[in-house]
Amino acid sequence: MTEPTSTPEQPLEHRRTIKSFVMRAGRTTLGQQRGIELGWPKFGLELSDGLRDFDQVFGRQAPRTFEIGFGMGHSTLEMAAAAPEQDFIGVEVHKPGVGALLSGLLSQNLQNVRVYSCDALEVLRECVADASLDRVLLFFPDPWHKSRHHKRRIVQPAFAELIRQKLKVGGVLHMATDWQPYAEHMLEVLSAAPGYRNLATDGAYVPRPAERPVTKFERRGERLGHGVWDLKFQRVD
Template identity: 60%
Template sequence: MTDQKDPNASKDTGPESPVTTRRGIRSFVLRQGRMTEGQKKAYERSWPVYGLTREHGMIDPREVFGREAMLNLEIGFGMGKSLADMAEAAPEQDFIGVEVHLPGVGALLKEVEDRGLENVRVYSIDANDVIDLCLPDACLDRVMVFFPDPWHKKRHHKRRLIQPEFVQRIRHKLRVGGILHLATDWENYSEHMMEVMSDAEGFANTEAAGEFSPRPDDRPITKFEKRGERLGHGVWDLLFHRTN
């Protein structure tokens, strides 16, 4: 393992409360559910090694991973299979995942164990706290937000994660040239994302203005996405790079 804990540090007993320390509208509903026995055991074994918390403060990715490498952040990794697929396919890169739902954290840690992955670390707190309190500026090469809650009712659109203020905070964590990759299977949300990103200072579309991107080969297709495709649902990818 590359990030052994400081024996003098306070004992890390697990993820913190996911309630954000920032004021604002929460973009997720906490549906904890139950961990399976396998997820629970993987969590108990591997959280002390792969878990990160607010107590770690502003991290130095080189110390966390024990090397300097391309650094990816996935916000809301769900059950973690896609993140594990990406990490396994690119062992030369490092990946930080953020997910507030504990069964998903347990599922990812089980994938990490089963595949012997060393290039994954996990936060189980609000992504806003990770961005504001844990990641130094210009440390990320890529940020991924795949299939966030669409909050499809119009009165709930204010809860959507992809908003101008959030995008600007992400921008400061990306290096110049770094990529923000968004994907959704809700057409209305894709239009909202495109509007936000097209107006966002310091970002440029990797495609022509207003154009969606083909799915990159390194974004795995999820079971949920495959089922949607069979039902005729579309999927929209947006890739924008930081210009300044």
């Protein structure tokens, strides 16, 4: 991707950044559209609202999880239903997934999830206070397999620092991927990032945590002999 030329109206710090995702033109089903229409007024949050007091948003103080890219929302729904005492903030750019999650929240009558439909990094920068999150989840992000696309990977030193700022001391960044080279990249980046401690006893990967739901995609991969790598890094300062 070629960076745009800086102009007086577009200073260097406001140049367009490389995105870790591609906006796909997926078809939204009637059920997903209904989920958006009925669920967004109740569960949707807007980037333009800026910094939020999530205690006020949820109406309580509770452990708070921020999920980057929830896909179709299946794992989010399962985690939220299993932990009603916790709050979840999910971010996804693709409308069918947003609609599916909102539909699930309505059908299951869950109250502990709020949703953004935009770039998760922008939400973290503009809407989330420093040292306010207990967990950040990044499950199966696009690995951008080709070398020339590695710059698009979301896990980079700047990402690690942004997450560290938003986590409470003691908070945890939990990542998972089914692409071993990306797992190795994640491990390298976070191991070099200041202010983190790897929770793996061997300094590499943790066993699949019970709180991370197993997806249909993951089960299929296991049957085909594919691996999955989980990483947990805790903010220590």
